Amino acid sequence: EVSGDSAHPANAGRLCVKGTHLPAASGLSGRLLHPRVDGRQTSWQQALDAVADGFRHTLQQYGSGSVGFYLSGQLLTEDYYVANKLMKGFLGSANVDTNSRLCMASAVAAHKRAFGEDVVPCDYADVESCNLLVLAGSNAAWTHPVLYQRAAAARQQGNMRVVVIDPRRTPTCDLADLHLPLLPGSDTVLFNGLLTYLAEQQAVDREYISAHTEGFAQTLQQVRTGITQVAAVTGLPAARILQFYRWFARCDRTVTLFSQGVNQSAAGTDKANAIINCHLATGRISRAGCGPFSITGQPNAMGGREVGGMASQLAAHMDFTPADIAAVSRFWSAANMATSPGLTAVDLFAAAAAGEIKALWIMGTNPAVSLPRSAHIREALRHCPLVVVSDCVQHTDTNSLARILLPARGWGEKDGTVTNSERCVSRQRRLLEAPGEARPDWWMVSEVARRLGFARQFAYAGPAQIFREHAALTGVNNNGRRQLDLSAWQHLDDGEYDNLKPRQWPPARPFADGCFSTASGCARFVPTPHKPPVQQPDPAHPLILNTGRLRDQWHTMTRTGTAPELFNHDALPRLQIHPRDAAARQITGDSLVRLHNQLGSVCMLAALTDDVAPGQVFAPIHWNDQFARQANVSQLVQAVVDPHSGQPESKHAAVEVTALHCRCWARMVTVSPLSRARLQAVPGVQFWAVQPVADGWCYEVALQAVEALLGTLPGPPAAAFEAGLQRRYAGGAGAGSWLLYSAARRQQLPAARRLAGQMHAGGAAWQKLTTGSPRQSDLSPLICSCFEVSEASIKAAIAAGAGSVQALGEVLQCGTNCGSCVPELNSLLAAAAPRPAAVAEAAGS
Numbered sequence: 047e048v049s050g051d052s053a054h055p056a057n058a059g060r061l062c063v064k065g066t067h068l069p070a071a072s073g074l075s076g077r078l079l080h081p082r083v084d085g086r087q088t089s090w091q092q093a094l095d096a097v098a099d100g101f102r103h104t105l106q107q108y109g110s111g112s113v114g115f116y117l118s119g120q121l122l123t124e125d126y127y128v129a130n131k132l133m134k135g136f137l138g139s140a141n142v143d144t145n146s147r148l149c150m151a152s153a154v155a156a157h158k159r160a161f162g163e164d165v166v167p168c169d170y171a172d173v174e175s176c177n178l179l180v181l182a183g184s185n186a187a188w189t190h191p192v193l194y195q196r197a198a199a200a201r202q203q204g205n206m207r208v209v210v211i212d213p214r215r216t217p218t219c220d221l222a223d224l225h226l227p228l229l230p231g232s233d234t235v236l237f238n239g240l241l242t243y244l245a246e247q248q249a250v251d252r253e254y255i256s257a258h259t260e261g262f263a264q265t266l267q268q269v270r271t272g273i274t275q276v277a278a279v280t281g282l283p284a285a286r287i288l289q290f291y292r293w294f295a296r297c298d299r300t301v302t303l304f305s306q307g308v309n310q311s312a313a314g315t316d317k318a319n320a321i322i323n324c325h326l327a328t329g330r331i332s333r334a335g336c337g338p339f340s341i342t343g344q345p346n347a348m349g350g351r352e353v354g355g356m357a358s359q360l361a362a363h364m365d366f367t368p369a370d371i372a373a374v375s376r377f378w379s380a381a382n383m384a385t386s387p388g389l390t391a392v393d394l395f396a397a398a399a400a401g402e403i404k405a406l407w408i409m410g411t412n413p414a415v416s417l418p419r420s421a422h423i424r425e426a427l428r429h430c431p432l433v434v435v436s437d438c439v440q441h442t443d444t445n446s447l448a449r450i451l452l453p454a455r456g457w458g459e460k461d462g463t464v465t466n467s468e469r470c471v472s473r474q475r476r477l478l479e480a481p482g483e484a485r486p487d488w489w490m491v492s493e494v495a496r497r498l499g500f501a502r503q504f505a506y507a508g509p510a511q512i513f514r515e516h517a518a519l520t521g522v523n524n525n526g527r528r529q530l531d532l533s534a535w536q537h538l539d540d541g542e543y544d545n546l547k548p549r550q551w552p553p554a555r556p557f558a559d560g561c562f563s564t565a566s567g568c569a570r571f572v573p574t575p576h577k578p579p580v581q582q583p584d585p586a587h588p589l590i591l592n593t594g595r596l597r598d599q600w601h602t603m604t605r606t607g608t609a610p611e612l613f614n615h616d617a618l619p620r621l622q623i624h625p626r627d628a629a630a631r632q633i634t635g636d637s638l639v640r641l642h643n644q645l646g647s648v649c650m651l652a653a654l655t656d657d658v659a660p661g662q663v664f665a666p667i668h669w670n671d672q673f674a675r676q677a678n679v680s681q682l683v684q685a686v687v688d689p690h691s692g693q694p695e696s697k698h699a700a701v702e703v704t705a706l707h708c709r710c711w712a713r714m715v716t717v718s719p720l721s722r723a724r725l726q727a728v729p730g731v732q733f734w735a736v737q738p739v740a741d742g743w744c745y746e747v748a749l750q751a752v753e754a755l756l757g758t759l760p761g762p763p764a765a766a767f768e769a770g771l772q773r774r775y776a777g778g779a780g781a782g783s784w785l786l787y788s789a790a791r792r793q794q795l796p797a798a799r800r801l802a803g804q805m806h807a808g809g810a811a812w813q814k815l816t817t818g819s820p821r822q823s824d825l826s827p828l829i830c831s832c833f834e835v836s837e838a839s840i841k842a843a844i845a846a847g848a849g850s851v852q853a854l855g856e857v858l859q860c861g862t863n864c865g866s867c868v869p870e871l872n873s874l875l876a877a878a879a880p881r882p883a884a885v886a887e888a889a890g891s
Contacts, residue, residue, distance in 0.1 A: 055548055056170060056466055060192045062864045063598050063612065063831045070609035072458055072478065075738075078440035079482025082451040090483060094490070096450055097407070098497035100432040101137070104405040110138035110382065114394050114403050117144040117355050118410035119344025122462030122474060124512040125487035126346070126355040128504065129409065132495050133388075134360065135380035136503070140388030141403070143357040145411045146347040147391040147692055149306055151358075152314030153340035154351060155691035159315070159572050160322045162564035163363055164351055165529045165556050167332050168301060168339035169468045174200040175335035178297035180209045182233065182321065183307015183697075187217040188597040190305075190341060191866035197221065198868070207297070209290055211236065212307060213592060214622075214664055215657040217869035224289060227659060228280040230590050230698050231579035233308055237320035238269040238574060239276035240291055244327055249295035254329030258560040258568055265323060265571035279576065294324070299335030306343060306594065310697045315690040316574040323571050331569075332557040341467045348465040352530060353516055357388035358692070362520040363530045373523035379503055390692030391417065392685050399426035407434040409487055410454060414443040415602040415670040418683035418694045421646055436490055439604045443671050443678075453484040456605070460486045462509045463546075469556075471532075472548045488512060510543040528563055529556045579698040580686040583661075587643045587700040589627065592664045593679055594697075597866050598831050599668045607673055610802075613737040614828035617798060618746065619677040621650040622664040623703060628654050631705055636792060638706040638733055638748050641665065643699065646681045649674075649706065649733045663703060667696075674735040675726065708732050708748040712755055713795040714786035715744045715802050717778075720758075729754045739802035746798075752788040759784055772796075829874070830860035830867045840871065844878045851875070 048068050052059035064071070081093035104112050115133050117126060126144075133142040157164045173179060174196055186194040198221055200206050210222040211233065219225045228236055244250050245266055255262050273291075277284045294300060302325065308317045322338045330336035342348055354361035364370035366386050375383040389397055395417060397403045406427075417423045420443075427433050427447040435448040438456035445451055458478045465471050488506065495504035506512050514536050521533025529552050538546070562569045583590060598612040606612045621641055623633065633639055635654045640647050641663070650665060658664050669677035686695040720743070725734050730750030737744050747755060756775060760782035771794045775786045785804060787795050796804075826838035835858045848854045851871050855862040861871050 054472070056468070056470060056472075057192045060195065060864065062191045063866055064600055064606060066832050066863055067609045067611045068458075070611060071605045072456065073608065074481055075608045076439055076441055077481055077484075078437055078445075078451055078453040079484065080453060081483065084449060090485070093450060093452060094493045094497060097434050097452075098494045100434070100450075101405050101494070102498060104432065105137065108404050110384075111141070112402065112404040113137055113139055114141035114389065114398075114406050115143075116391065116394060116406065116408045116411065116413060117142065117350065119144065119146045119149075119342070119347040119350055120410040121346060121350065121487055122460065122464060122509070123346060123349035123353060123516065124462040124509040125409070125491075126350045127353040127512055127516045128488040128491045128506070130353050130355045130361060131378060132491055132500070132504070134354070134384040135375070135378040136382055136495065136498070136500050138382035138384055140357050140360075140366070140384040140386065141394060142355065142388060143391045143394055144350050144355050145391070145413070145416060146342075146344060146350055147356065148310070148416060148694060148696065149343035150309060150340065150347050150351070151356070151390070151691040151693040152309040152311070152688055153304075153318050154356070155315040155688070156318030156322060156572075157340070159319055159690075160326070160570050161557065161562050162570075163529055163562075165563070166340055166348075166467060166469060167556050168337040169550070169555070170196065172301050172335050172337060172339065173197050173303065176297075176299045176301040177205055177335065178207050178209070178293055178300040180211065180294070180300065180302040181218055181222075182211040182302060182304040183309070184303055184305035184341065185212070185216040185218045185594065186303065186305075186341075187220065187869050188866055189343070189595055191864045193341070194218065194221070195865040195868075198865070207293055209293065213659065213662060217597075217866075220869035220872050224286065224293075226280075226282055226286060226290060228282055230592060230662065231311065231313070232280040232576070233317045234313060234320045234574050235271060235276055235279040235576045236282075236287070237317070237324055238576065239271040239273060239287065240294060240324050241266060241320070241327055242270050242272065243291040244295055244324065247295055250327045251329035254560075255327060258562070259326050259571060260566060260568045261571040262327065265573045268573040268575065269320070269323075298330070300325070300328070300330050301335065301337055301339050303339045303341055305341050307697060309340075309693055310695065311693075312580045312686050312688050312695040313577040314688045314693050316572075316577065319572040320574040323574065326569050326571060332555055332560075339467075345466070346464040348467060348469065349463065349471075352465060352520075357390045357394070360384075362516070362522065363528045364523065370523060374519070377519055377522050381500065390687070392687050392692065392694055395423050395426045396685070398430045401429065403430060405432040405434075406430050407436070408444060408448070409436045410438075412442045412444045412602040412604060412670070414447060415678055416667070416680060418680055418685045418696060419645060420678055420680040422685070436487055437604070438484065441672055442602070442604055452490055453482060454490070455480045455484045455486050459484065462486075462488075463513060468550065470548050470550045471546075473544070473546045475544070508540070510538070510540045513543060514538060580695060581684050581699045583700045587702045588661070589701050589703060590662045591641070591679075591682060591699040591701045592658075592662060592697050593667050593683070593699075594664065596666045596668060599666070601668065602670050603668050603673055608738055610738045610740060611831055611834065614799065614834060615831050616827070617737045618735050619648075619650045619666060619669040619674055620653040621703065622653050622655050622658045624656060624658050624660045624662070625654045626660045627663070627703070628652060631703055633703065633705045638708055640704045640706050641679070641682065641701055642704065643682050643701045645684070647676065648679055648682065649676050663701065669735070671722065673737070675731070675733055677735070706732055706748075709750050710748070710752050710788055710790065711792040711795060712747045712749070712752050712786055712788040713744065713792075713798065713801060714747075714784055715739060715742050715798070715804075716784040717742050718781045719743050720745065724758050728758055731755075737798065739798055742802060744798040744801060746792070748792075752786075756786070759786070829870050830858070832863040832867075833859040835860040837874070840874055841878070844875060849875065849879070
């Protein structure tokens with residue numbers, strides 16, 4: 047069982063659904079347990095020698111620009127530190143970047159432009175103490191549910207208004223007093239208009255601007271935008287824009303929480319600076335309940351930024367200035383110091399495709415799925431002479447293209463620290479024994495460094511020693527000029543490190559004294575002219591594609607994909623499309639569709655909803671070749687990046703959607719997973735997806751004839767039964783057992799969780815199953831994954847008199863853990879007892 051740490055300041059014991067089901071994601075299923083070289087299991091000695099020899103040969107023949115590391119926000123800070131040190135201090139290159147480039151790089155660049163340093167000037171408590179919470183490009187109800195529930199609890203006290211800025215109506219809008227569904231990519235104009243309005247209404251803090259900032263007048267002159275122009279560009283009614291502006295002007299304590307919807311853009315840095323400009327203009331920064339709050343997308347994205355684990359930074363918030371380079375070189379006793387920024391994520395893999403990167407080490411991430419133009423990324427990896435991957439999972443789209451696989455320890459199996467969005471450093475302590483031969487990433491990097499001749503500089507005995515070195519480095523060449531200064535922790539002994547309590551840096555609220563990390567000590571206003579998204583619709587591709595996360599899945603499902611409970615809310619890749627656009631293309635709900643553009647195509651099920659506006663579609667980012675056929679949406683996104691941050695424009699692509707017609711749907715459960723290659727080779731298969739179920743796997747397949755699929759299954763069918771619109775087959779024995787239903791329409795198939803229960807019926811029950819009539823199934827989706835509560839159960843409880851979320855929680859437990867299902871519970875309650883139109887109108891005014 048898992049429970050949250052009630053003493054931790056970030057969550058006070060609350061867990062999201064992924065944390066609740068952590069045991070199912072921490073088992074041995076699919077684990078990489080031993081080193082592998084060229085597809086064969088080998089010893090650590092042989093694998094590490096192969097890595098070191100490969101990098102040594104590449105450096106000798108092609109120079110320091112030919113090698114690269116690609117890291118992950120899943121690494122601990124100590125892992126990040128050692129990898130960054132080896133590449134930048136000893137291999138002579140800054141080609142060390144991270145998948146955090148895909149989520150937070152624009153915020154980093156904006157912070158540095160405005161504050162002189164990458165510092166988030168907010169705490170989680172500010173979300174509770176503000177009287178206006180603006181959520182821009184953040185579906186926090188699903189992506190940060192614990193923080194969202196803290197905000198929801200504060201709003202219930204009646205002292206907070208909430209504005210949600212998002213092209214989609216997401217579950218987060220359940221909390222909104224005002225939803226602004228602006229046209230994708232128009233955020234900068236909205237906030238430029240806000241800055242203009244604040245200045246015109248004398249709602250700026252002239253004293254703060256004069257004492258603590260620079261560039262206000264010039265910036266205002268360059269971005270001045272009237273409400274009429276804002277309405278024209280954003281597509282929002284002028285009255286709603288004015289309402290937002292009035293609330294912002296009048297609410298002294300304002301927090302603007304922004305995330306991927308702002309950052310993942312070719313103008314992401316400007317969008318973030320446009321938000322920061324409004325907070326600087328009103329002095330709403332660095333005090334309780336105020337500030338621009340960039341919230342990270344990964345558990346240790348902040349820790350990676352602290353140690354410099356990005357190609358655009360050196361280390362410890364130092365840059366590639368002569369003074370910083372000299373200081374870090376002395377501190378590390380560096381043999382071959384990098385002197386300029388390296389290749390950021392997209393450019394790093396483009397260089398591999400061009401033959402310029404010859405050796406690439408990927409740690410804890412899956413770029414063959416997550417990066418834009420993913421098909422191009424796969425080609426780059428195929429042509430790179432040496433690809434090393436250290437991961438805790440054996441089978442990923444990226445691992446299939448690697449020459450060397452190194453088994454890493456996963457969450458709960460290693461010691462170190464992480465830093466969250468509010469700059470709080472927390473100890474992560476090992477609670478599970480590492481399986482097989484899994485090792486920490488810092489150990490692997492140190493062993494390779496030793497083989498390359500740097501044993502003295504990488505003689506680490508454990509993470510405590512690495513942390514002390516990292517802490518000491520933050521004080522080098524500092525003298526108070528950087529907010530990041532952990533040097534007080536450089537003398538912690540191992541026991542003190544082990545018992546380290548969660549602690550924020552700096553000890554006091556950053557910039558509270560009005561002194562920023564710029565040369566002048568003043569924060570900088572940054573002009574942010576509107577730049578429309580690069581990937582624009584055209585007659586052949588008239589729809590705008592938005593991408594993002596689902597409630598219960600994480601990134602490319604390498605870990606969540608092993609937990610059956612995390613598929614209960616939504617088990618298949620679905621494309622959200624407006625009913626009007628669907629009707630124009632003869633697409634019906636739950637039908638199979640092809641989403642395509644000039645880069646490629648993906649297959650998904652259509653989900654008709656007015657949560658997306660006409661002309662827009664939304665697709666989740668999670669699916670890949672391990673879990674579905676041709677469903678990786680990243681391949682449709684151009685490799686367009688923000689010029690300041692290098693972050694890709696993942697939220698705006700041009701596509702078309704076409705209906706696909708199949709004659710047969712099949713849903714089957716198996717004890718053992720099927721070969722993906724065999725599934726791909728089945729004649730007439732248009733789509734397949736797989737999910738874990740209790741003690742087995744469930745496959746959903748769209749194809750022309752079920753007989754073609756039956757021919758690939760082990761053994762002849764033991765029984766076949768036909769009743770009405772369904773056909774059922776069962777076959778195999780032991781590990782080869784399987785149960786399959788087929789029908790002309792997928793709505794006629796029994797639910798996956800019911801099939802799993804039938805699959806494991808033993809003895810006489812199995813015999814009856816192979817001869818009796820099919821049972822009716824509850825096909826309603828699970829709304830609460832924490833306690834596995836279905837929509838049908840919730841509707842029944844509402845009909846029985848449960849008239850509130852609290853009442854439903856008392857009866858069914860739904861909504862009482864992470865709270866991410868609360869917006870859906872509210873929707874079901876509202877549908878059962880719709881409010882009068884007049885009341886609804888008043889509530890939104």
